[in-house]
Amino acid sequence: MDIPAINHYFKLNPMQVSPKQLLLDPSNPRITVDMKKRNDFSNSELASEELQEEILRKINKDEHHVSELIKSIGQSGFIDGLANIIVKKISTSNKYLVIEGNRRTTAIKHLLSKKEKLTPKAIETLKEIRVEELKYQKNG
Numbered sequence: 316m317d318i319p320a321i322n323h324y325f326k327l328n329p330m331q332v333s334p335k336q337l338l339l340d341p342s343n344p345r346i347t348v349d350m351k352k353r354n355d356f357s358n359s360e361l362a363s364e365e366l367q368e369e370i371l372r373k374i375n376k377d378e379h380h381v382s383e384l385i386k387s388i389g390q391s392g393f394i395d396g397l398a399n400i401i402v403k404k405i406s407t408s409n410k411y412l413v414i415e416g417n418r419r420t421t422a423i424k425h426l427l428s429k430k431e432k433l434t435p436k437a438i439e440t441l442k443e444i445r446v447e448e449l450k451y452q453k454n455g
Contacts, residue, residue: 327401327447334423334444338362338405338412339370346373346417358405361412374421384422389433392440393423400446414449 338361339346360366375381400416413420423441426433433441 324451326450326452327399328450329445329447331443332402332411332446334420334427334441336410337400337402337420337424337444337446338410339367339374339417339420339424340413341366341370343370343374343417345379346370358408361405362408362410370417371421371424374417375425379418379421381418381421381425384418385425388419388422388441389426389437392434392437393419393444394440395445400444401449402446403449411446411448416446 341356341361356366398416398419400419401414402411402416403414404410405412423444426437427441430438
């Protein structure tokens with residue numbers, strides 16, 4: 316399907332969210348947690364601290380080069396607009412599943428867990444993150 320055809324069904328809604336509202340995706344091909352359950356996580360499972368911690372551990376491995384992002388964001392802050400973070404709203408909550416941008420989100424979460432090592436400028440850029448919510452739009 317070409318991109319113009321997709322645009323009839325989906326739109327991206329820009330918004331600002333707290334990093335605490337962002338959930339890492341256990342179905343991300345780079346870090347799939349459970350192949351048997353790949354696309355079958357309930358909303359409460361997605362938001363569970365245990366699952367989110369497991370994803371953080373998996374994506375924080377050297378092969379995903381998150382340490383480079385941590386260093387860059389830690390020094391310069393989060394620079395908006397370089398690459399979009401695409402999210403999908405988790406129904407019945409104020410949380411969003413990260414569809415695109417799991418490595419950047421992991422770096423942000425890592426840095427926020429060690430705020431005492433960040434400059435005030437870097438902290439300021441991490442309070443709210445610009446994301447784009449993928450929304451299905453009904454087409455008559």
